[in-house]
Amino acid sequence: MLARLRYTLRETFDSFRRNATLTLAAVITAAISLLGVGLTLLSQHAFDNLLARWEGGVEMIVFMNPTATSDQLQLVEDALTAQSQFIAESTYCDEQCSLTEADRIFAGEPGVRDLLNEENILTQYKTVPTDETDVETLRLVSDAFSELPGVYDVSFAEDQISLISQLQSFFGFRLLMLSVFLLLAAILLIWNTIRTAIFARRREIEVMKLVGATDWFIRIPFMLEGLLHGVIGGALASVGLWAWNTQWTNGVQSFPDNSGFSALVVVDGYDKTVMLIMFVIGALAGAIGSGIAASRFLDV
Amino acid sequence: MIRLENVTKSYSADVVAVRDASFDVAKGEFVFLVGPSGSGKSTLLRMLNRQDRPERGAVWVAGRNIVDMPPGRVPHLRRNIGNIFQDYKLLLEKSVFENVAFAQEVIGRPPHVIKQQVPAVLELVGLAGKEDRLPSQLSGGEQQRVSVARAFVNRPLILLADEPTGNLDPATGEGIMRLLDRINKTGTTVVMATHDQRIVNTMRKRVIQLDRGVIVRDQARGVYE
Numbered sequence: 001m002l003a004r005l006r007y008t009l010r011e012t013f014d015s016f017r018r019n020a021t022l023t024l025a026a027v028i029t030a031a032i033s034l035l036g037v038g039l040t041l042l043s044q045h046a047f048d049n050l051l052a053r054w055e056g057g058v059e060m061i062v063f064m065n066p067t068a069t070s071d072q073l074q075l076v077e078d079a080l081t082a083q084s085q086f087i088a089e090s091t092y093c094d095e096q097c098s099l100t101e102a103d104r105i106f107a108g109e110p111g112v113r114d115l116l117n118e119e120n121i122l123t124q125y126k127t128v129p130t131d132e133t134d135v136e137t138l139r140l141v142s143d144a145f146s147e148l149p150g151v152y153d154v155s156f157a158e159d160q161i162s163l164i165s166q167l168q169s170f171f172g173f174r175l176l177m178l179s180v181f182l183l184l185a186a187i188l189l190i191w192n193t194i195r196t197a198i199f200a201r202r203r204e205i206e207v208m209k210l211v212g213a214t215d216w217f218i219r220i221p222f223m224l225e226g227l228l229h230g231v232i233g234g235a236l237a238s239v240g241l242w243a244w245n246t247q248w249t250n251g252v253q254s255f256p257d258n259s260g261f262s263a264l265v266v267v268d269g270y271d272k273t274v275m276l277i278m279f280v281i282g283a284l285a286g287a288i289g290s291g292i293a294a295s296r297f298l299d300v
Numbered sequence: 301m302i303r304l305e306n307v308t309k310s311y312s313a314d315v316v317a318v319r320d321a322s323f324d325v326a327k328g329e330f331v332f333l334v335g336p337s338g339s340g341k342s343t344l345l346r347m348l349n350r351q352d353r354p355e356r357g358a359v360w361v362a363g364r365n366i367v368d369m370p371p372g373r374v375p376h377l378r379r380n381i382g383n384i385f386q387d388y389k390l391l392l393e394k395s396v397f398e399n400v401a402f403a404q405e406v407i408g409r410p411p412h413v414i415k416q417q418v419p420a421v422l423e424l425v426g427l428a429g430k431e432d433r434l435p436s437q438l439s440g441g442e443q444q445r446v447s448v449a450r451a452f453v454n455r456p457l458i459l460l461a462d463e464p465t466g467n468l469d470p471a472t473g474e475g476i477m478r479l480l481d482r483i484n485k486t487g488t489t490v491v492m493a494t495h496d497q498r499i500v501n502t503m504r505k506r507v508i509q510l511d512r513g514v515i516v517r518d519q520a521r522g523v524y525e
Contacts, residue, residue, distance in 0.1 A: 003411050204391055206389065207389055210383045212377075212378035212379035
């Protein structure tokens with residue numbers, strides 16, 4: 001068993017060495033395409049930060065003054081309950097909940113976030129309408145809330161998220177398509193590299209077959225080689241993603257306040273998840289490309 | 301050990317390589333397949349280790365009809381068959397030792413067995429002391445000896461040799477034949493395709509003669525005609 005493992009590793013790395021140029025091309029293509037996938041996921045997550053307070057179908061938020069009394073809060077709550085034909089659900093987001101939300105919204109502006117505390121944060125009533133398409137009616141009933149004591153402002157999702165959503169889907173779709181095509185190119189390149197490696201070693205493979213090596217024994221070093229192309233591509237893409245994310249986060253912090261980019265950063269560890277995803281996709285792409293080549297071109 | 305029953309193999313509608321061939325080879329026998337180029341000798345050998353399959357007929361090796369053998373069983377069949385070729389088919393970037401060890405390595409022999417058996421077989425073929433040389437540093441005869449060592453190192457039941465002396469001068473060819481004779485005397489069945497008249501006439505072993513894919517003669521202790 002140990003002898004076979006040693007043989008497999010030796011053959012895999014020998015093939016890497018012999019096929020260096022094509023291997024490099026396959027790894028770079030895999031890295032670029034995986035970086036594309038990673039950046040798509042990361043940018044989607046960054047856009048989600050901008051939309052954090054509107055998650056769960058929330059269409060209207062009643063912001064309460066930090067100084068609002070419990071009677072004033074109760075008054076707003078009663079008013080929301082009275083509009084049950086238009087408002088399906090309303091949830092109170094207290095100081096802690098609003099501060100947690102601020103962590104995401106001001107992720108790129110830690111200075112601004114540091115100014116917020118339980119004393120000055122606006123608490124919120126988040127409301128989900130009975131008919132999410134009928135925001136106009138909700139707008140009409142909202143006038144009643146704006147006038148209530150303790151209310152700071154009333155915001156509508158429609159006003160804030162339509163541009164963000166458009167941007168998110170515009171960039172998300174195009175980046176994803178580009179990544180898919182690049183990933184396909186990486187799989188084809190890995191496939192071609194393995195095919196070339198098999199061709200270069202056809203004499204050896206012929207001898208192996210004649211002395212009784214099984215197809216799997218012959219195939220595994222090639223499959224491992226392709227798998228490594230994908231994994232190394234994933235590792236390079238991870239380094240690239242980390243560098244990109246660090247640069248971007250530092251850059252956003254130096255932007256002027258209220259630049260609109262403060263939420264467009266990822267600082268909650270999601271980048272680590274993306275790196276793991278890139279590794280897995282890279283390994284799968286490598287295994288698929290090399291697996292097909294090793295199965296198809298073994299008859300030498 | 302080997303039985304062919306009415307075997308026919310063609311490469312196209314016009315080219316019939318072997319036609320209705322039948323013969324038996326007993327364990328430990330030494331058989332020459334003779335005939336001019338294109339008479340079907342190599343095709344017969346290729347069918348014996350399942351590199352080729354006949355359209356019709358049965359090929360029995362060590363008690364099994366290998367024509368319909370599942371592909372997964374073929375490697376196990378080949379572990380009992382050694383192969384020697386006219387062009388040696390050595391791996392040029394591997395040393396003599398590594399070329400022979402390769403045949404054991406790929407079937408999963410442990411390193412301590414390889415370290416013990418490879419030098420023994422290299423000594424048998426007269427290559428002791430040349431373990432570290434590359435094929436390019438050997439003469440043709442020595443390269444063929446490496447090929448014989450690789451074919452024999454797993455102690456196969458059958459040795460198939462396709463024109464093993466074709467690229468060698470007569471004296472070197474005789475050395476290879478003496479080696480094959482020694483291996484045959486250990487109980488290994490040897491089937492050798494050749495059109496080297498001198499070798500066949502000297503060895504006086506069984507001769508199966510082919511002409512355009514048809515067996516025209518099967519003679520014990522025969523000569524080349």
